[in-house]
Amino acid sequence: MEKTFVFGVSVEGDNFTDRTQETKRIRSNFENGVNTILISPRRIGKTSLVKKVCSSITDPSIKTIYMDIYDCRNEYDFYTRFATSVLQGTSSRIEHALESAKEFLGRLAPAISVSPDPSHEFSISLGIKPKNIEPETILSLPEKIARKKRAHIVICIDEFQQIGEFPDSLTVQKRLRGSWQHQQSTSYCLFGSKKHMMENIFQSRRMPFYMFGDTFYLKPIPTGEWIPFIQSRFASKGKFITAELAEKICSTVDNHSSYVQQLAWNVLLQTDSNATEQNLKDAVEELLNQCSSLFTQQTESLSSYQMNFLKAVCSGIHSGFGHKEVTDRFDLGSKSNIARIQKSLTDKELIDKIDGRTVIADPVLRLWLTSQYL
Ligand SMILES: Nc1ncnc2c1ncn2[C@@H]1O[C@H](COP(=O)(O)OP(=O)(O)OP(=O)(O)O)[C@@H](O)[C@H]1O
Ligand SMILES: [Mg+2]
Known part of the structure; x- marks a missing residue:
């Protein structure tokens, strides 16, 4: 099939x-x-x-x-x-x-x-x-x-x-x-x-x-390309999804190709005939469950400083980690400690720097960390 x-x-x-x-x-x-x-x-x-x-x-x-x-x-x-x-x-x-x-x-x-x-x-x-x-x-x-x-x-x-x-x-x-x-x-x-x-x-x-x-x-596939793709796939199963909801599937996972397809699949499974906001919510929940054991494995050996750093990024901090308010709030240690944390999380491919901003490399890991710790 x-x-x-x-x-x-x-x-x-x-x-x-x-x-x-x-x-x-x-x-x-x-x-x-x-x-x-x-x-x-x-x-x-x-x-x-x-x-x-x-x-x-x-x-x-x-x-x-x-x-x-x-x-x-x-x-x-x-x-x-x-x-x-x-x-x-x-x-x-x-x-x-x-x-x-x-x-x-x-x-x-x-x-x-x-x-x-x-x-x-x-x-x-x-x-x-x-x-x-x-x-x-x-x-x-x-x-x-x-x-x-x-x-x-x-x-x-x-x-x-x-x-x-x-x-x-x-x-x-x-x-x-x-x-x-x-x-x-x-x-x-x-x-x-x-x-x-x-x-x-x-x-x-x-x-x-x-x-x-x-x-x-290689950049992510733009939303404008994904929307008709997702909609036509729903139609092939006799189901319907609005352009707005298809767009939300993309934005939830930062247009990350594999996750767009996985999340769209989860939404399709939830949908009776017309996809709803609730279907999307449930589908995201399901996606987090599907990834949970992998993310647990990726994060369980991290030090508490490293975890604190990830939490800081998830809270919306993308630069200036050495500022006193940030180090105090998230307990990141000294400046040299922060540099070490950044290097080891980068080596593990858990964080990435895009246009000078530090981000969680995997958009679903970010959602998972947010749901677990914030
Ligand atoms: N052009 C595309 N159109 C639709 N879906 C795509 C496209 N490219 C990638 N995908 C989605 O992303 C998934 C991963 O694709 P692929 O294995 O080519 O990526 P990759 O960058 O080589 O991955 P990895 O980093 O694991 O080697 C596919 O299974 C599919 O869901
Ligand atoms: Mg590959």
């Missing part, structure tokens, strides 16, 4: 709305060999957008390859994922993959085994041992294949911030950048769900990936 509102997984087809400008910009980067870096808070729609752009490319001389490195723990895991994804993504048949491996991976090639995989025509596992790995051989693989095929390859790497967690991460980053920046027929689209870590990798002058490409922040 087709779901009315989809959340928690990347979306495509009719479940994907808007993003016309962003799609155009990224597609143009892909077609012109420009590297792209995409940064946004969690669950805004990076994965869906990049997959959509990949599927919209019709030029047969451009090959897009998508890989997710969320489970890569070190450099070695990364090279293995990189090589297998590139071989798989550039070959329609096993024989071609083996040929490319033999031609371009040299002595690493014999370690390839092929096993049937229902989701692809075939899958490859590279049996390279960490001590045998040759980073440059693997990193230059797409470029060599692209040249041979006279094609342009775009490599999209999801959860790229994982790189920042690798042992000796800086050396790895230098190595990747060193290799990729010379490639003419391969470009990269790098994105990830940890905004703060992505910023550390791409926005600091000291870091190897500084100015690596067209870096942009």
Whole structure:
């Protein structure tokens, strides 16, 4: 059965709305060999957008390859994922993959085994041992294949911030950048769900990936796009929601894509035929229940200073935390203590700074904290 509102997984087809400008910009980067870096808070729609752009490319001389490195723990895991994804993504048949491996991976090639995989025509596992790995051989693989095929390859790497967690991460980053920046027929689209870590990798002058490409922040989908989307989904179930109430769904969760869909779904479940204010209230309550165990887990190990800081933000304080009235009212300790709290809450991705204002990164966490503590 087709779901009315989809959340928690990347979306495509009719479940994907808007993003016309962003799609155009990224597609143009892909077609012109420009590297792209995409940064946004969690669950805004990076994965869906990049997959959509990949599927919209019709030029047969451009090959897009998508890989997710969320489970890569070190450099070695990364090279293995990189090589297998590139071989798989550039070959329609096993024989071609083996040929490319033999031609371009040299002595690493014999370690390839092929096993049937229902989701692809075939899958490859590279049996390279960490001590045998040759980073440059693997990193230059797409470029060599692209040249041979006279094609342009775009490599999209999801959860790229994982790189920042690798042992000796800086050396790895230098190595990747060193290799990729010379490639003419391969470009990269790098994105990830940890905004703060992505910023550390791409926005600091000291870091190897500084100015690596067209870096942009993916903004929330505007309310004007969501309203007809929500209304049409209600209509498809024979139900009705006013534009005003659909707008409230968006504003309640700051237009956060995944939460808009989740809350709209909750409202739909509550609605008999016409959605009411009470339906929305109950739906928000339900959303808080659904998220409660996750939020409890995210906050239970915080110190009381850290919790106090979150409470201050929820009470509407977004700057000037060192002012005496604020520190007295919320018990935040000394100025240096406040700086420490801010850093650790930022590292945990619990707070974010937008236009100089400190905010709770997750809009529903903000509602939950407010309902629990204020
Ligand atoms: N263009 C869109 N149209 C409609 N809904 C969307 C769109 N993009 C994202 N969403 C909603 O947001 C959810 C998360 O999307 P997606 O997984 O693409 O985001 P993400 O930014 O990659 O998330 P994460 O930070 O967890 O990696 C989807 O399940 C869907 O509910
Ligand atoms: Mg994602």
